[in-house]
Amino acid sequence: MREMEGKDMATATKNSRSDAKPAPTGLAVHCRGVTKHYGAGDNKVMALRGVDLEIAYGQLMMLVGPSGCGKTTLISVIAGILDRDEGECSVFGVDYETISQRQRTLWRGQNIGFVFQAFNLLPTLTAAENAAVPLMILGEGRHSAVKKAEDVLARVGLEGRSKSLPSQLSGGQQQRVAIARALVHQPRLIVCDEPTSALDEHTGHSVMRLLKGVAMAEDRALVIVTHDARIFSFADRIATMNDGVVTRVAAPDALTH
Amino acid sequence: MSYVALRMLLGDKLKYLGLIAGISFAAMLITQQAGILVGLAHQTGAFIRDTSQADIWLMDPEVRFSQDALALKDTLLYRARSVEGVEWAVPLYFGFVKMKLPDGTRKVVQVVGLDDATLTGGPPEMVVGQLSDLRKDKALLVDATIMDTKLALRREGGRPLKIGDRVTFSDKQEAVVTATYKASRSFFWEPMVYTTYSRAKQLAPTEPKMTPYVLVKAKPGVDLHDLTQRLEAQLGVRARTNAEFDRATVNFILKETGILINFGMAVALGFAVGALVAGQMLYNFTLDNLRYYGALKALGTTNARLMGMVLLQAAVVGLIGYGIGVGLAAGLGTLVAKGGLAFLLPWQILVLTAGAILVICLASAGLCLSRVLKLEAAAVFK
Numbered sequence: 001m002r003e004m005e006g007k008d009m010a011t012a013t014k015n016s017r018s019d020a021k022p023a024p025t026g027l028a029v030h031c032r033g034v035t036k037h038y039g040a041g042d043n044k045v046m047a048l049r050g051v052d053l054e055i056a057y058g059q060l061m062m063l064v065g066p067s068g069c070g071k072t073t074l075i076s077v078i079a080g081i082l083d084r085d086e087g088e089c090s091v092f093g094v095d096y097e098t099i100s101q102r103q104r105t106l107w108r109g110q111n112i113g114f115v116f117q118a119f120n121l122l123p124t125l126t127a128a129e130n131a132a133v134p135l136m137i138l139g140e141g142r143h144s145a146v147k148k149a150e151d152v153l154a155r156v157g158l159e160g161r162s163k164s165l166p167s168q169l170s171g172g173q174q175q176r177v178a179i180a181r182a183l184v185h186q187p188r189l190i191v192c193d194e195p196t197s198a199l200d201e202h203t204g205h206s207v208m209r210l211l212k213g214v215a216m217a218e219d220r221a222l223v224i225v226t227h228d229a230r231i232f233s234f235a236d237r238i239a240t241m242n243d244g245v246v247t248r249v250a251a252p253d254a255l256t257h
Numbered sequence: 258m259s260y261v262a263l264r265m266l267l268g269d270k271l272k273y274l275g276l277i278a279g280i281s282f283a284a285m286l287i288t289q290q291a292g293i294l295v296g297l298a299h300q301t302g303a304f305i306r307d308t309s310q311a312d313i314w315l316m317d318p319e320v321r322f323s324q325d326a327l328a329l330k331d332t333l334l335y336r337a338r339s340v341e342g343v344e345w346a347v348p349l350y351f352g353f354v355k356m357k358l359p360d361g362t363r364k365v366v367q368v369v370g371l372d373d374a375t376l377t378g379g380p381p382e383m384v385v386g387q388l389s390d391l392r393k394d395k396a397l398l399v400d401a402t403i404m405d406t407k408l409a410l411r412r413e414g415g416r417p418l419k420i421g422d423r424v425t426f427s428d429k430q431e432a433v434v435t436a437t438y439k440a441s442r443s444f445f446w447e448p449m450v451y452t453t454y455s456r457a458k459q460l461a462p463t464e465p466k467m468t469p470y471v472l473v474k475a476k477p478g479v480d481l482h483d484l485t486q487r488l489e490a491q492l493g494v495r496a497r498t499n500a501e502f503d504r505a506t507v508n509f510i511l512k513e514t515g516i517l518i519n520f521g522m523a524v525a526l527g528f529a530v531g532a533l534v535a536g537q538m539l540y541n542f543t544l545d546n547l548r549y550y551g552a553l554k555a556l557g558t559t560n561a562r563l564m565g566m567v568l569l570q571a572a573v574v575g576l577i578g579y580g581i582g583v584g585l586a587a588g589l590g591t592l593v594a595k596g597g598l599a600f601l602l603p604w605q606i607l608v609l610t611a612g613a614i615l616v617i618c619l620a621s622a623g624l625c626l627s628r629v630l631k632l633e634a635a636a637v638f639k
Binding site for chain 2 (some may be wrong): 073076079081082102105107108109110112114116118121122123124125129133134136137138142181
């Protein structure tokens with residue numbers, strides 16, 4: 001099965017190199033005219049109405065805007081866990097529509113790290129085991145995966161807590177475990193949904209410093225959905241969304257002034 | 258990911274134990290009820306198995322089961338001895354007769370009369386005395402295991418019937434308890450007593466020149482199937498091997514008494530209850546973990562692997578629950594059997610229960626998978 005997955009992975013990579021449209025130079029994420037709706041008939045809701053967004057390599061992009069403006073839908077499309085209706089969207093040159101669902105899942109496992117608002121840590125796994133899950137998904141043995149996860153946990157300041165269950169950790173510590181899980185397999189794109197919403201300002205800043213310090217590199221990108229104005233200063237660019245479209249992309253200074 | 262699946266399952270002790278309890282309960286119910294059914298069925302053929310010195314039973318064509326003895330002409334015995342392939346043939350009396358105990362209470366008993374010369378067809382094990390004691394005057398063999406229960410003298414304070422006690426048949430023919438035996442436990446309630454063929458015919462009010470059964474032994478190397486056909490063709494009676502007569506008796510009792518339907522329903526009920534309890538628990542377990550499955554999906558776990566995880570969880574609870582359930586049923590069954598009630602656990606019941614538990618687990622896992630596989634990974638952001 002692992003061989004098969006490797007084969008699928010190779011196909012996905014090949015597609016990204018030859019069949020898919022080549023990404024514009026210097027762009028990790030390229031979206032143009034992306035639309036997405038939910039429901040049908042009278043209940044039809046347009047979540048995205050033609051989003052244009054570009055995220056460069058090495059960039060931390062924040063998505064801000066009122067609730068229901070389409071931020072979560074947009075990161076779901078970018079992360080490949082939701083199909084768009086129309087438009088173009090490629091991540092590191094891969095257009096998800098050119099590969100199968102299975103290939104997309106495998107590609108996502110290798111290239112994208114997630115930090116969920118609700119953490120979604122498995123309650124019966126220890127911190128290290130939770131952080132090791134992406135490696136285990138990629139087929140790495142448990143002992144080796146947990147060892148690597150313990151190293152990452154140490155980098156996020158959770159040395160000595162690797163054997164704790166999520167229920168034995170504070171909210172901030174759980175968030176760090178979630179971040180370790182997003183980093184452990186060294187993905188090229190990290191997608192975070194409200195990573196600081198449950199944290200106090202001090203812990204929130206600490207988490208952001210961590211994300212920016214550990215996750216960012218020239219060949220990577222970071223997208224963060226947030227309402228938390230306290231962390232805007234950590235962004236390289238901030239995209240403001242309203243009613244399903246990106247209305248403005250600017251540096252944090254421009255936004256706060 | 259098998260490790261993750263197992264940790265998800267075993268990590269929540271309460272839910273895990275609930276799941277195991279549900280499957281164990283189903284397995285126990287199915288095994289126990291099926292074991293009692295098979296035990297009862299086995300008991301119906303006890304008399305035939307205990308009378309296995311011969312190979313073939315000759316009987317009236319209308320006989321449906323062993324205790325349904327109908328009379329044949331005495332002369333049939335001599336005709337049977339002359340059929341090619343017959344080593345020997347002896348008469349066997351069987352009938353229900355009213356017996357008066359020493360304290361005056363009356364019981365209906367099954368009287369078995371053995372060939373006077375050879376005593377062929379006697380009980381498998383003697384407890385006190387010997388089979389040859391039947392040759393003594395008025396001798397009667399009584400089941401040792403019921404002398405202090407079914408045959409206890411209630412009007413004498415429950416005193417057990419004992420060797421030397423005198424009993425009366427049909428209010429006039431006296432017999433003496435001479436020896437005791439131990440036989441296989443029978444489905445039929447009435448106590449069974451043994452005597453000689455000629456004495457049995459005196460004790461029981463029956464036609465003088467009639468015999469209920471003739472037991473036939475085949476010569477070495479003779480095919481039993483061929484011999485039964487020959488006996489039936491030449492004598493105009495029904496000839497059944499021990500196994501055929503046993504099977505006919507079991508089938509008749511199971512069908513005509515409703516036992517099969519009743520216990521079949523109990524087994525089906527066990528299956529249904531088990532399926533509902535275990536299915537719902539497994540389904541709830543999956544629902545409780547749905548968001549984690551969603552997270553795993555988002556993190557790159559394929560549907561095939563998620564399917565493997567759910568099936569592994571179902572297989573683990575199925576195997577453990579099956580083991581505990583069957584173990585409990587076997588333990589309870591052994592206790593019950595020691596107390597004299599019917600219980601048998603042949604390998605076929607273990608296979609049946611395993612099949613039922615497999616169906617329950619697969620159905621539950623299928624239900625869970627329908628939710629897990631349809632789950633949108635994007636739900637993790639909601």
